[in-house]
Amino acid sequence: MPRRPGVSVRLKLTLSYAAIVLVTGAVLLAVAWIYLLRYVPDNDQGLLGISPNRFLLSRIFGRAAVIALVLLLVFGLVGGWLLAGRMLAPLGRITDAARMASTGSLSHRIRMAGRGDEFRELADVFDSMLEQLESHVAEQRRFAANASHELRTPLAISRTLLDVAREDPTRDQGELIERLHAVNTRAIDLTEALLLLSRSDRGGFTREPVDLSLIAEEATETLLPLAEQRGITVDVTGETTQTVGSAALILRMVTNLVQNAIVHNIPTGGAVAIHTEARPGASVLRVENTGHRLAPELVPTLTEPFQRGTERVRTDEHAGVGLGLAIAHSIVRAHAGTLDLTPRAGGGLVVTVRLPER
Structure with missing residues (x-):
């Protein structure tokens, strides 16, 4: 619903500056009026018999005071208008960038120079938001x-x-x-x-206490026949590790990680190690597997949808649809956690999940 046009912020600031200058000047003149003229005698002889007297000085001072107030008002309006325009100039740049973003152009950046203040902080936050939006939109399109x-x-x-x-x-x-x-x-x-x-x-799910170590054991038992079929050993270690979240989603996340570690492994003699531990402020799950060497530039893209480490697994009936790590990453993110991927020196991958502790 369109709003009715109102007074601009620049005009409001100008009137505010002018009012402050005018009130300050009036107070100073009143102080001078009261404390200077009070010692002038109110008689024809004036102070010590010397003219002028209070009446004459009042007329002279009053005329000068009116002129001074008029000048202060003009100065306050003109100076306030210029000062408000200078102060609001960064806001205009931010407004222009927001208007461009509203039309779908997310590549524009403000990049406001100078030292940090409120406007520059707002511009930096807006640039960061545009960058995240552009990345998110590009990811959604892909x-x-x-x-x-x-x-x-x-x-x-x-x-x-x-x-x-x-x-x-x-x-x-x-x-x-x-x-x-x-x-x-x-x-x-x-x-x-x-x-x-x-x-x-x-992220619309009910949160409850979850033990990562029990979830890891359940996922391993489910996938143990697949590991035995491929001749891959699976080792589960660690301690009781409590977190808070959806048990079903966390189980799906761990299952995806373990299945991914089994499928993307060496043909014979492969191994998968699953470890849980409680650290200060976080519950940690680590899934490590042997496998083919991964290029460092490929690893960050593995959590994107439909990304696979090798083309060879596309014909594997257990290779899934290329959403295993993407779903795991999404579940971890919905639980306010982090998922890190690190290539092993000898081949394979180390996946580290950090979830908030209970």
Whole structure:
């Protein structure tokens, strides 16, 4: 709803400056009037018989006082207008930047120079906000593009299989149904992962006490058959580590990290180490695995949706849809924690999760 136009801040400041100058001048003149003229005798002879007297000085002083007040008013208005314009100039730059941002241009930055004050602090905060918004919008666009691509792939495969079946009625229906089932299952997994990622980003869940060590053991038991199938040893160590959050989401986060550590491992003789510990102010979970060497520039991108450490795992039935670390990162962020990725010197990855202690 549009608002009615009002008086500008510059005019308000100008009137305020002028009023302060005028009141200050009037007080000084009143003080001079009272304390100087009080000692002038009110008679025709004046002080010590010397003219002028109080009446004459009052007339002269009064005329000069009026002129002085008029000059002070003019000076206050002109000086206040210039001073207010100078003081509000940084606010104008911030307003222009905000107006540009409202039109969708997030690349503009104020970059106000000079020493720090309230306006420069506001400009720096606004620049930081624009940078985060630009990064978030770019991330969302990449996510939408990648999600569209990932969802289109199983649908395209399904259409191809159905076209082949229609053109060749003699084809083995059992094989066709099995392949369609596998493709449909992958599409469902992807959709559920996207929905979970959306819910975890909102952070609308009930918080309760959670023991990370028990969660780690439960996730390990669930994935132990997968580890044994691949010949990977899983070692769980640590102590009771209490935090606060959603037990279901934290379990999904730990499960994703352990599954990712098992899938992205060396073909034979691999290992996964899971450790929990309580530190001052934080509950820590560390998942470390052997694996292929990772380029340092690749590691920070692994928490982005649909990013995988190697192309080889795309054909792995347990490789997921490329949202495992993204979901884990989103869950950790929703719990006001941090997730750090560090490549191991001999290959593999170390994932460190820090959650607020109970």
